[in-house]
Amino acid sequence: MLSHENRPATVQPASKPAADRLTPNGAPNDAASSHHLFIVTGPAGCGKSTVGKFIAKNMNLPFIEGDEYHPRANVEKMSRDIPLTDADRWDWLTRLREESLQRLSASQGVVVTCSALKRKYRDVIRVAPYYFHDVLVHFIYLHAPESVLLARVQARHGHYMGAGMVHSQFDALEEPGDEETDVIAVDVSGSVDEVETTTLASVQRAVLRDL
Ligand SMILES: Nc1ncnc2c1ncn2[C@@H]1O[C@H](COP(=O)(O)OP(=O)(O)O)[C@@H](O)[C@H]1O
Ligand SMILES: O=C(O)[C@H](O)[C@@H](O)[C@H](O)[C@H](O)COP(=O)(O)O
Numbered sequence: 001m002l003s004h005e006n007r008p009a010t011v012q013p014a015s016k017p018a019a020d021r022l023t024p025n026g027a028p029n030d031a032a033s034s035h036h037l038f039i040v041t042g043p044a045g046c047g048k049s050t051v052g053k054f055i056a057k058n059m060n061l062p063f064i065e066g067d068e069y070h071p072r073a074n075v076e077k078m079s080r081d082i083p084l085t086d087a088d089r090w091d092w093l094t095r096l097r098e099e100s101l102q103r104l105s106a107s108q109g110v111v112v113t114c115s116a117l118k119r120k121y122r123d124v125i126r127v128a129p130y131y132f133h134d135v136l137v138h139f140i141y142l143h144a145p146e147s148v149l150l151a152r153v154q155a156r157h158g159h160y161m162g163a164g165m166v167h168s169q170f171d172a173l174e175e176p177g178d179e180e181t182d183v184i185a186v187d188v189s190g191s192v193d194e195v196e197t198t199t200l201a202s203v204q205r206a207v208l209r210d211l
Contacts, residue, residue, distance in 0.1 A: 036108065038055065040113045040114070042143055048115070055199060062106075064100060097125050139180070141183050144189045146166060
């Protein structure tokens with residue numbers, strides 16, 4: 001179970017109790033003790049790593065780079081410009097969910113990068129509160145036109161995911177719909193500074209709404 005002691009990291013802004021919240025399983029939830037799982041999503045090149053690290057640093061939270069959790073076979077495939085299949089992704093997604101919950105045992109929140117391109121992949125993460133009832137999941141969906149992300153990936157060096165993969169990412173992408181009410185969508189067409197500032201403000205508003 002999640003420990004309620006020895007939590008070095010706290011989510012800012014500071015929490016206040018709100019006894020009327022219900023967790024998805026219907027049990028009363030003390031929001032003051034909620035643990036926040038922030039998943040930074042979107043296709044290759046949208047800025048998940050850049051923005052995710054910024055959010056984690058500013059909110060004093062641990063950061064999980066999802067790309068580091070792919071099995072070797074997945075990395076080899078992607079390095080050869082072969083898109084992953086659903087079957088390639090399931091174990092990666094559950095591993096990221098488990099690792100996130102593990103980090104939340106020692107922190108009030110965690111920031112994770114994971115493209116989570118399809119609704120069913122986001123749903124794998126969404127079941128986190130089934131395991132630990134005080135977890136609140138927030139998706140931060142970074143979006144911009146394909147041409148913008150293609151240019152950014154072309155200019156990026158030293159990553160196994162090359163520009164040849166960007167189109168397939170858009171093919172696979174199922175943009176979050178209005179019914180996915182745990183999604184914060186951010187237009188990332190602007191500069192890094194603009195995107196980081198906008199995203200941080202949106203995340204802080206979402207945390208306040210949950211308190
Ligand atoms: N808003 C932005 N404007 C310009 N370049 C950006 C922006 N956000 C990220 N980048 C750059 O684009 C590339 C892809 O960003 P990255 O964070 O690696 O994306 P992802 O993790 O989603 O693949 C990196 O070289 C990064 O420095
Ligand atoms: O930095 C990047 O270019 C992306 O993060 C990239 O590595 C990717 O989106 C996934 O890690 C692969 O998995 P998917 O095929 O599920 O997006």
